[in-house]
Amino acid sequence: MATTHGIDTGGRAPALEARGLxxxxxxxxxxxxxxxxxxxxxxxxxxxxxGCGKSTLLRCFNRMNDLIPSARITGEAxxxxxxxxxxxxxxxxVRRRIGMVFQKxxxxxxxxxxxxxxxxxxxxxxxxxxxxxxxALRSAALWDEVSDRLRDSALTLSGGQQQRLCxxxxxxxxxxxLLMDEPASxxxxxxxxxxxxxxxxxxxxxxIVIVTHNMQQAARVSDYTAFLYMGELVExxxxxxxxxxPAEERTEAYVTGRFG
Amino acid sequence: MVGVVALAxxxxxxxxxxxxxxxxxxxxxxxSRFPERAxxxxxxxxxxxxxxxxxxxxxxxxxxxxxxxxEYAPRSWxxxxxxxxxxxxxxxxxxxxxxxxxxxxxxxxxxxxSLLSGALTLSLLILPVIILASQEAIRAVPSSIRQAxxxxxxxxxxxxxxxxxxxxxxxxxxxxxxxxxRAVGETAPLIMIGAVGFLAFTPGxxxxxxxxxxxxxxxxxxxxxxxxxxxxxxxxxxxxAILLGMNAVAIVLRNRYQRQS
Numbered sequence: 001m002a003t004t005h006g007i008d009t010g011g012r013a014p015a016l017e018a019r020g021l022x023x024x025x026x027x028x029x030x031x032x033x034x035x036x037x038x039x040x041x042x043x044x045x046x047x048x049x050x051g052c053g054k055s056t057l058l059r060c061f062n063r064m065n066d067l068i069p070s071a072r073i074t075g076e077a078x079x080x081x082x083x084x085x086x087x088x089x090x091x092x093x094v095r096r097r098i099g100m101v102f103q104k105x106x107x108x109x110x111x112x113x114x115x116x117x118x119x120x121x122x123x124x125x126x127x128x129x130x131x132x133x134x135x136a137l138r139s140a141a142l143w144d145e146v147s148d149r150l151r152d153s154a155l156t157l158s159g160g161q162q163q164r165l166c167x168x169x170x171x172x173x174x175x176x177x178l179l180m181d182e183p184a185s186x187x188x189x190x191x192x193x194x195x196x197x198x199x200x201x202x203x204x205x206x207x208i209v210i211v212t213h214n215m216q217q218a219a220r221v222s223d224y225t226a227f228l229y230m231g232e233l234v235e236x237x238x239x240x241x242x243x244x245x246p247a248e249e250r251t252e253a254y255v256t257g258r259f260g
Numbered sequence: 261m262v263g264v265v266a267l268a269x270x271x272x273x274x275x276x277x278x279x280x281x282x283x284x285x286x287x288x289x290x291x292s293r294f295p296e297r298a299x300x301x302x303x304x305x306x307x308x309x310x311x312x313x314x315x316x317x318x319x320x321x322x323x324x325x326x327x328x329x330x331e332y333a334p335r336s337w338x339x340x341x342x343x344x345x346x347x348x349x350x351x352x353x354x355x356x357x358x359x360x361x362x363x364x365x366x367x368x369x370x371x372x373x374s375l376l377s378g379a380l381t382l383s384l385l386i387l388p389v390i391i392l393a394s395q396e397a398i399r400a401v402p403s404s405i406r407q408a409x410x411x412x413x414x415x416x417x418x419x420x421x422x423x424x425x426x427x428x429x430x431x432x433x434x435x436x437x438x439x440x441x442r443a444v445g446e447t448a449p450l451i452m453i454g455a456v457g458f459l460a461f462t463p464g465x466x467x468x469x470x471x472x473x474x475x476x477x478x479x480x481x482x483x484x485x486x487x488x489x490x491x492x493x494x495x496x497x498x499x500x501a502i503l504l505g506m507n508a509v510a511i512v513l514r515n516r517y518q519r520q521s
Contacts, residue, residue, distance in 0.1 A: 096413030
């Protein structure tokens with residue numbers, strides 16, 4: 001099937017795919033004609049200087065841009081072969097299957113338990129919430145630190161713990177794909193390391209797209225890397241190749257730190 | 261400073277005049293032409309009824325309007341026009357609302373000179389204030405919370421009900437209480453729609469005629485006998501106690517809100 005950029009998706013429809021995706025905010029063009037595939041159970045990193053459109057591209061994949069009135073999207077964003085922007089597709093359903101973790105930890109001003117249980121609750125899950133919460137917190141490597149104070153406010157946690165709580169909260173909805181928008185940029189190095197280890201473990205069960213401006217991070221956690229510049233996809237390929245032997249001069253200039 | 265001193269002197273004067281007349285009998289007697297038998301029972305209960313009815317009408321309407329304008333309304337010129345109008349309505353003199361209430365509720369809808377007419381009129385009067393205060397509170401909820409909830413697949417209503425409103429509620433309540441305390445002190449629009457100054461029973465239904473504290477005070481002050489002045493002063497003390505109590509609740513709510521965030 002799709003084999004753009006020489007990426008083998010094993011004959012299955014890729015987890016995510018963009019085809020000629022263009023995004024405008026009002027008159028301003030944020031993403032221009034981007035096409036790429038995200039294979040299942042792989043980690044794809046989106047890198048590029050500030051304002052290059054990497055976050056905008058990420059937000060197209062779970063229709064978070066719908067919340068910005070001036071955003072206009074053309075082209076296709078496909079989830080397992082189905083266009084996410086088809087009229088028949090409900091954005092609420094999309095966001096339940098494609099979860100998102102934001103740049104700054106943004107727990108709800110509620111208890112740790114209620115934060116984790118929010119997603120299942122709004123979906124009307126009234127089965128064993130306790131075990132769902134425990135499983136999500138274990139998956140996010142947070143359970144051991146908070147198991148004895150689930151009723152405490154989430155705001156009492158440290159920044160790194162809050163971000164892992166936000167990941168747990170997203171996992172509790174059992175999405176198929178995780179979108180992460182610079183999940184470690186507001187954290188200290190140790191908390192960042194824990195998030196990266198977590199991403200590595202989550203890869204077994206989830207397809208992950210991560211936006212980062214930290215190139216070492218992209219090199220450490222991702223299987224494939226896309227370099228965006230001024231809204232255009234400059235280069236996309238296996239992370240090793242992109243960092244050690246880039247095809248484009250602009251990519252090389254960026255990954256070697258000559259600009260950005 | 262001059263203002264504070266003047267206010268203190270005024271309050272002191274009122275308390276000295278009224279303290280003697282303020283007792284249980286005063287609170288538990290109806291109006292009378294004999295000052296030693298007159299009390300504020302009808303006015304006090306009228307104010308309580310009026311306050312409750314006004315709150316019942318204006319709170320859901322005001323908060324609903326604020327939620328719509330902040331979370332649902334498209335950013336169009338119509339919305340902007342509505343927004344501008346609400347801000348202007350907050351500055352319209354209360355007597356104008358009285359005239360509107362007389363024409364609309366008393367006459368056109370045939371509700372008569374009833375509690376209900378009065379409460380609806382006062383609701384119109386304080387709605388702009390409640391809407392503006394609620395909008396302010398809703399806008400102060402960090403957008404990161406909304407994003408997080410949407411990102412988890414919440415519908416717009418779930419985001420509003422489960423995340424935005426709980427955080428905004430203290431601010432909304434503060435604004436509503438302050439608006440209601442304005443309504444408690446209003447006289448002009450209620451005179452306009454025909455509240456009576458002399459009433460010997462407490463309201464039994466929303467269609468009954470009514471009087472309220474400021475009106476009772478006004479009618480006593482306009483009498484020539486010295487004794488009624490003392491009664492008016494005592495009535496003012498009761499009204500002030502209610503107003504200060506409501507403002508205290510608003511301040512407590514606001515402080516708790518600030519400590520949380």
